[in-house]
Amino acid sequence: MVNEENSIFWKKILGEIETEISKATYLTLFKSTALLSLENGVASIAAPSTMIIDLLQKRFYQTIKRTVDKHTGFDTKILFVPKVIPIPSGQNTKTPKEEAPLFVHIEKKPTMVGHLPGVRPDYTFQTMAVSSSNQLAYVSATTVAKKIGSSYNPLFMYGPVGVGKTHLMQAIANEVYKNNPEKKIIYITSEGFTNEVVEAIRNNDTSRMKRRFRSIDLLIVDDVQFFAGKEKVQEELFHTFNILVDAGAQIVLSSDRPPMEIKKLEKRLSSRFSGGLTVDIEAPDFELRSAILLIKAKKHGVDLPIDVAKKIAEKTNDSRELEGLLVRAITISKTNGIKITTDTIDKTLDEGDGERHRFFRPDDIIRNICSFYNIKPTLMKGPKREARLVKVRQITMYILKKELALSFVEIGNILGGRDHTTIMHGVTKIEGLLLNNSFSEEMLRIKSLLRNA
């Protein structure tokens, strides 16, 4: 846009030109021009059409140049740019028109497969590697996709992070969409669903949401464990659930643990969740991890030797982390021009080890951890010292330290002005706790939550 300085300068120029030429010419050619920039001896002038520019060039280049030169004091080149600059109308400083009525309530729609993002088109059954750890889940998912609503309803899949729950669920969506594009499919994360409910309650318009969710053929909700403790949302889901099942629509759910183990989930809901088929997806075994690597490598256009895949597969049992390692190996080998072999792979992956760093603001981290543990961020910074709160606070300290490498003093300041020794203690405490298996899995979940935030 035009800055004020240029606009004042241009007004002066126009004022002089106006006196030299006929009024008609001025109004037709100069009225809607503007000075876009004046630098390095070039004045860029916007005029609304190429035809106007042609006339300005042909007939008034010298007039403009002369006037501009006089004011700048040096030899200026005039450059015309075809661009419409809205002229602020002088007297009637009308407030900008309000948004056109049709576009006032642009509803937030959940993402629709194929049409809209949200479901990755490459997450299909064909791109899924199957082995004994996820075979049952795979078979039930394909069965459901083949005949929605009539085989297992609901299909509930659970398992730790990175075992392919989301992949399977989106594969169902993609498969159903591919075969029956007219089916109404909603794939939504538990957070998305929660937001919809909150939004609807806030706007006092739950009927619209109800209508939308209750008139579909396939509802897929990812990570339902996050509904824990959200009563109103659970109630909404409960009713939606009943109506959809009655209408013969298919429901697919996922969680990190079986329905009965989700704390703070209403009994009636967890019993409904387990009313269909509940399948467990285990962490991928070694063979599956190797197979996943080979598939992913092919996607990246790299022919990965099988023994290298095995080598990488030994390093982690999280499939998401696998892909990370693979991408890093590929990138490093490409940039350094080394071939990926069993000899180089160790070195490649150990260099620059550590987490793939992503830039987080401390507040993002705090917010995510708080929502994971379902506590208020203000409590985190507050003085209260209940055992549960203290633990969450210490986890935050640990993550801030490890992910962002902040100093103890900085972390202390972020967490409501705590002493750096408190922070040091907290971090050491968590490091100790990490030896415990169930706790380290919890940390893994927090980190994956952050990574996907």
Place this chain on the structure above:
Amino acid sequence: MKASFLLQNLSRRISFVNHAVSAKSQLPILLNFLIEAKKGRLIISATDLEIGIVAEVPAKIEEEGSVTIPAKAITELISVAPIEKITLQTKPEGLFLTGERVKTTFQTMPTDEFPKLYGDKGSELIRLKRNTIDKEFSRVVFAASQDAERPALSGVLIKEGESMSKEGFSLVATDGYRLSLQREALGGTKKKKTTDASMIVPSRVIRELILMNKEASEGGDIGVYVPQETNQVIFSQNDVTIVGRLIEAEFPNFEKIIPQDYSTKTIFEKEALQRAVKASYVFARQTANIVKLSIMKDKIVVSANAPSFGSSVMEVDAKTTGEENEIAFSVRYLLDFFSNIDGEEVSFEMTGPLNPGVFKIVGDDTYLHLIMPIRIQQEA
């Protein structure tokens, strides 16, 4: 310059070129046509600096050259002059237009004052099939805004098909109260790979495009060009070219406002409802131009009410599924819609008296028209 040609060849073109001449222009040169004679053709151009039209007619050129000539005068003259062979010749005294039974002289203006309409067209971006243009653009362009304060809404968005599986282009126009969307349009094929295959073309240019296409003599697809480093868009068909300026603004996210479902759907004969709405207009125009549609099981009741004047109630046969419903619209929007679409049966879908109603042509799911209802007081 000296050129001879058949008057009827020129008269066919010149009235169309005249559309680009603005009667209100304050620059005298813009009230003129530029006529150039070269290589066996007479090229006539006109512009109001916003749009430009160029047409060519075959002619026998004895001496190449160019001249400007008052647009209004020559257009009127040609429309009444006897049809015969005409010679145009520039002499020091002016421009002479002579035929066997006609002899006229015009004062001319220097041709170098006439702006150049376009430079290098660049390569063809899109090729539009001529046969569907009228129908598809007509269904859309009427919904564009006349209000220059919302630039994005004063044009028609031409956008590459929104999903990978669909062919062709989407055409969209809206004035913020109604919206027309034509999918899979133009049978167009993109010639050049560009990342951004969407543009907003002023509705005036689209209207001229429709006219150009209607008048085009024999088959000819339309080439679309967007020259580098300009904000121009050029439509070329056979011997006629329209130059317009693209609207540089962000088109509102129309896909979000298209309802995905409905609670009431009714199918009716377009003409029947159109007639009923027209009849209601007699009363509606006395007040706020509102007509109410009550959608019942097997009919639509169209009613209008003008206090201190009278009221009307008309019934139209319809097949309704879903709940019965009521909705009120501006008569003008309904009539605009009916008079700009083809098709005999139309369906109407709605979810409530305050949500936009959706009209579709039965048997053609590539088109839809959305109208924002008017909130009315419930009758006691």
